[in-house]
Amino acid sequence: MVDVLGGIIKAFELIATGDPTLYGIVARTLFFSSIAVVLAMLWGTPIALLISLRNFRGRTIIKAFFNSLIGVPTVVLGLVLFLIFSKSGPLGFLGLLYTPAAIILGEAVLVTPILISIMSNAIEAVDPEIMNLAKTLGASESQAAIAVLKEALNGVLLSNIASFNRAIAELGVALLVGGNIAGLTDVLTTAISRYTARGELDFAIALGILLMLIVFGINVVLIMARKAKMLFTLWRNPQ
Amino acid sequence: MITAELKNVTKAYGDKTVVDQVNLQIQEGEILALLGPNGSGKTTLLKILALIEAPTSGVVEFQSEAVTAKNAEQLRMQSTLVFQKTTLFDSTVYSNVAYGLKIRKIPREVLDEKVAKALKLVKLEGFEKRPAKKLSGGEQQRVAIARAVALKTKLLLLDEPTANLDPKNAAIIEEVIAAVNREDKTTIVMATHNMFQAKALPHRIALMNEGKITEVGSPADVFGNLSRNLARFAAVDNTFAGTAKATAAGTTMVDIGNGVQIEVTAQKRGEVSLFVNPQDIILSKSAVESSARNVFKGKITEIKDLGSLVKLKVNVGKPFTVQITKRSFIEMGLNLNSEIYIAFKASSVQVL
Known part of the structure; x- marks a missing residue:
């Protein structure tokens, strides 16, 4: 019989005493996921702008493609990336397998479809005349695109949060291309699986609690930020 | 330049x-x-x-x-x-x-x-x-x-x-x-x-x-x-082209088509264009007796909310644009397809 209660108590002790291994994993996870989202933003934003603002042949197919990729099992993507990064794979020469860079790249690829889908929906909801408006006021093509993104700000933020949530909570990619090396490439999800397998339940439970806290925390901050913005607007502009 | x-x-x-x-x-x-x-x-x-x-x-x-x-x-x-x-x-x-x-x-x-x-x-x-x-x-x-x-x-x-x-x-x-x-x-x-x-x-x-x-x-x-051209293209609201004829009573009647005949005060004959200011048209739910020489029955085909005013299109055979206050609009309980009378004086019609 596994001592669950004991594990929980010990888990809280670990959290409370600021165990360096525990918080090392948390810090690494946050870092990897953040950089992954930034990377996905870098290549996802132009694609989202393109498929939502330009009318071209095959646009619907590209949208459907990204939409269907949202649901891809992370293990399958992890396997594909493993094959690409492995020594005999096309990118094997980079020597990225089992490095933090592999996890970051892998998670960036993983969250790209969700980022593009949410962002392009948000951009499509913006009044199509905003682009022309910015242009007739003197904006260049790229300045006009930025004006459109600003109008879609809520959707852009949502796409980032959703991407971050997906990156932080996934297991397959981090496990297969990161290798779950303690202190180097282990993240919250992979570390939980490792500690559980080893029977070190206190650590697994502590990590599980922290992961949940982070995910909840992000969503609370998001809701608060929306409320704060609303309150701020009301305060500045009493009706 | x-x-x-x-x-x-x-x-x-x-x-x-x-x-x-x-x-x-x-x-x-x-x-x-x-x-x-x-x-x-x-x-x-x-x-x-x-x-x-x-x-x-x-x-x-x-x-x-x-x-x-x-x-x-x-x-x-x-x-x-x-x-x-x-x-x-x-x-x-x-x-x-x-x-x-x-x-x-x-x-x-x-x-x-x-x-x-x-x-x-x-x-x-x-x-x-x-x-x-x-x-x-x-x-x-x-x-x-x-x-x-x-x-x-x-x-x-x-x-x-x-x-x-x-x-x-x-x-x-x-x-x-x-x-x-x-x-x-x-x-x-x-x-x-x-x-x-x-x-x-x-x-x-x-x-x-x-x-x-x-x-x-x-x-x-x-x-x-x-x-x-102006009237034919309906380039501006309430402009109509028609043929003006003298009536027995000495006034002028302009036939603008679709059975709509408009009485005007101008003494012109032949092909003319007419304009009626949307604000000069009175709306009523029944045919009221008044000094207005032009009274037509029609249906509301379009409603545009302009804030304190409402702009309506009334089809009486030809489409007329009518502008009334929001208050009258609400008090009269008007809707799309409401049957309505429009009325305007012969002197309100400008003959171009």
Whole structure:
């Protein structure tokens, strides 16, 4: 019989005493996921702008493609990336397998479809005349695109949060291309699986609690930020 | 001096030609009105002049320089277009008005002053910090006008700037248009449906129909000699073409088709064009006896909310535009397809 209660108590002790291994994993996870989202933003934003603002042949197919990729099992993507990064794979020469860079790249690829889908929906909801408006006021093509993104700000933020949530909570990619090396490439999800397998339940439970806290925390901050913005607007502009 | 010129300009979307072989010179300092029915290509023509749509064929020249894909972005700085449907950035009034100035890299100290000046012109002083999209429809359109005139471009393009506005807001905007033309010598091209605007503001009128410019001339010319086109194209609300005949009672009856006969006071015979001011038409739910010589029964086919006013289209065989206050509209309990009587005096009908 596994001592669950004991594990929980010990888990809280670990959290409370600021165990360096525990918080090392948390810090690494946050870092990897953040950089992954930034990377996905870098290549996802132009694609989202393109498929939502330009009318071209095959646009619907590209949208459907990204939409269907949202649901891809992370293990399958992890396997594909493993094959690409492995020594005999096309990118094997980079020597990225089992490095933090592999996890970051892998998670960036993983969250790209969700980022593009949410962002392009948000951009499509913006009044199509905003682009022309910015242009007739003197904006260049790229300045006009930025004006459109600003109008879609809520959707852009949502796409980032959703991407971050997906990156932080996934297991397959981090496990297969990161290798779950303690202190180097282990993240919250992979570390939980490792500690559980080893029977070190206190650590697994502590990590599980922290992961949940982070995910909840992000969503609370998001809701608060929306409320704060609303309150701020009301305060500045009493009706 | 010519500010802008269109040479054989055609714009097609797929196999639909929206602007067809248009040649037009816009003189420096003039106000030119584009008059034409919905779908005649006015908006597309304005977008081509604003250099935000490239023509399918033909040449656009700006101050004698041919516009190309290369220089369009630069030349676009010299003109600006105010859209018919008010479009605002979802931010403060200040950010909206400052947008184009910031793109032109106007220094901060001058920026505030320019924004304040533009807002004063449209009578929205002190509105800087208000969220633009929370303003009333008329105020929003005034912000859009302020945002355009703040740039002091050589060419100002206006797409039905006062359509769907109540007379108070419309008057403010008309004043601004006249003022920037008079004081800053801004060249203005505006599309309009409004008879009085077309008569009072512009120096020249271009009549547009089915993508073509059919006539260009002074308001006196267009409303005089060319009035047949004006009525036939329904370029402005409540203009009708018909045949005038004398009645036994010595008045004049004009048959405008579909069984609609309008009594007028003018002693004209033969082919004429008529105009009835939407504000001169009285609505009633039953046929009331009155001094109005023209009473017709019809159905409401369109309702447009203009804030304190409501604009209705009533089909009595021919479509009439009627403007009434929101209060009367609510008290009369009107709806789409409501049966209604319209009435107006013979002396309210202008025979062109």
